[in-house]
Amino acid sequence: MVLRDYQLKSIREIEDAWCECRSVFLQMPTGTGKTIVFLDIAKKFIEQQKPVLIIAHKEEIIQQIVERLRKYEVEPGIIKAGYFEHRERPIQVASIQTLSRRDHPPADLIIIDEAHHAVANTYRNLWDIYPDEATKILGVSATPIRLNGEGFDDLFDNLVVSPSLKWFIQNNYLARIKYMSTSMPDLHSVSIRGGDYAEEELVPVMENEIIMADLIDSYKKHAIRKKTIVFATSIDHSRRIVERYKSEGFNAEHIDGTYDYYRRKDIISRFKSGEIAILSNVRIIDEGFDLPDCDVVQLARPTKSLVLYLQQIGRCMRPSPNKEFGLILDNAGLWREHGLPSVERKWTLRGIERKLNR
Numbered sequence: 001m002v003l004r005d006y007q008l009k010s011i012r013e014i015e016d017a018w019c020e021c022r023s024v025f026l027q028m029p030t031g032t033g034k035t036i037v038f039l040d041i042a043k044k045f046i047e048q049q050k051p052v053l054i055i056a057h058k059e060e061i062i063q064q065i066v067e068r069l070r071k072y073e074v075e076p077g078i079i080k081a082g083y084f085e086h087r088e089r090p091i092q093v094a095s096i097q098t099l100s101r102r103d104h105p106p107a108d109l110i111i112i113d114e115a116h117h118a119v120a121n122t123y124r125n126l127w128d129i130y131p132d133e134a135t136k137i138l139g140v141s142a143t144p145i146r147l148n149g150e151g152f153d154d155l156f157d158n159l160v161v162s163p164s165l166k167w168f169i170q171n172n173y174l175a176r177i178k179y180m181s182t183s184m185p186d187l188h189s190v191s192i193r194g195g196d197y198a199e200e201e202l203v204p205v206m207e208n209e210i211i212m213a214d215l216i217d218s219y220k221k222h223a224i225r226k227k228t229i230v231f232a233t234s235i236d237h238s239r240r241i242v243e244r245y246k247s248e249g250f251n252a253e254h255i256d257g258t259y260d261y262y263r264r265k266d267i268i269s270r271f272k273s274g275e276i277a278i279l280s281n282v283r284i285i286d287e288g289f290d291l292p293d294c295d296v297v298q299l300a301r302p303t304k305s306l307v308l309y310l311q312q313i314g315r316c317m318r319p320s321p322n323k324e325f326g327l328i329l330d331n332a333g334l335w336r337e338h339g340l341p342s343v344e345r346k347w348t349l350r351g352i353e354r355k356l357n358r
Contacts, residue, residue, distance in 0.1 A: 021157035023137035027144045030314030046090040050108035115139030143307040148195040151351035176325040182218040183331040226295035230280035238280040252278035286311040292320035302332040
């Protein structure tokens with residue numbers, strides 16, 4: 001089966017599920033074409049004169065969706081602060097934050113991208129704002145669980161599940177993975193708050209001199225001259241990582257959510273072009289970031305969240321012509337918490353039922 005055949009199969013399964021229920025959650029690993037799938041479905045709706053609303057939570061994801069739609073020769077409206085609205089257009093792409101403060105457009109199809117975020121009332125209210133059972137809802141994500149590990153059986157009626165990550169790798173749709181554990185931080189004294197490690201206690205652990213030095217040493221030994229994304233624990237931690245890399249003569253840059261969109265766009269553009277070799281971030285590049293030639297992910301943020309772990313490692317799993325494998329440098333001991341990427345996970349609407357082949 002070629003990847004396009006798999007994507008078409010997923011579309012048929014979603015449409016079959018809609019015959020019996022209203023809301024469907026699609027699980028597809030990062031890099032296997034979930035955006036293509038939901039835009040193909042959206043195009044079918046507008047060809048039948050049925051309006052579509054696509055919802056995302058980050059500017060980068062919104063822009064990526066808009067650019068993909070333009071390749072379909074579809075010009076969407078954008079509902080987001082700072083943009084002039086065109087409500088007459090058949091597809092609207094909306095920021096969930098802005099949409100919650102404005103009138104909702106008509107929609108026969110609602111698509112929620114990165115739907116593992118669909119826990120806040122701003123998302124839950126959609127079911128009440130669009131009560132008509134004829135309005136179909138599609139959530140899409142590589143990880144159909146909440147950040148705390150719970151499922152979505154309270155919101156979605158059906159789950160369409162892809163083959164395993166291992167299957168996509170074995171069939172050359174995703175890059176092979178080389179996983180290296182480079183540090184094992186001692187987290188026993190770090191409190192758990194809101195289901196994850198308390199950041200203010202985690203930062204000094206991860207800024208331990210031995211662990212910080214190992215970040216640089218592991219890059220020098222295994223990843224030098226490879227395009228690398230670093231996931232840090234906090235903004236200050238990320239900046240210190242960049243300082244360490246720069247002191248060793250490497251072209252590194254920091255990015256975080258306090259930067260405005262255009263500054264983030266400029267930094268990411270320079271990273272894509274190769275001007276920046278190492279990009280350290282805090283919760284910016286874990287989702288909606290399409291860069292197939294990213295070779296390396298360096299994990300410097302321990303987390304209890306399987307969602308966050310899988311989203312991060314997915315950044316280096318897209319295949320590209322010159323990529324022999326995606327390299328994961330685990331400086332946070334995350335394999336111990338969540339298992340290796342190749343673990344077979346059985347997804348259900350209640351969460352993960354079991355793990356196999358750990």
